[in-house]
Amino acid sequence: MSQLKVILQFSGGAELLFDKIKKREVELPVLEKYLPQINKSEWSIRELLVWMKDNLLKERPELFLQGDSVRPGILVLINDSDWELYGELDYKIQNGDAIMFISTLHGG
Template structure:
């Protein structure tokens, strides 16, 4: 299965300045299991803590699946081939 992951509002800095990634994943990956997969496979070092806390997206980061908040989908149902995932930071320095 292939998914597109897009990063917005500074999150691309955690992914080598990439704003868009094409991911090839197991067909059984769910919205819940995608987050630790991203942490374990795409991030290294301190950036892990900037994005994920206790296997969940850290507060202040929107997690969207096909332009809808991920909480509006069945978190335990597998994602579909071609789904678009967006991570958008709402955290701003001050």
């Protein structure tokens, strides 16, 4: 399978959980090797979240994830459109996609 590069962006406070880096370009490994147990060959947002949790998420995963999805209150945009328009967790990631996570949860 060809390489899969995506741009991950974090804002609204979500970057605090990811080393305070707002934008990163990452290359995803071959899915069969990374998660052999799920028997799938195409990356969807569901697997991306697992990968992010294992590789990028630095602290308090409960502030970012809930179950196998993101916490309610975190907006996910795929190429600047709401992920609901793309099928949320089931969206098949394409090479070059920009995926943005915006937290709407704030302290006060």
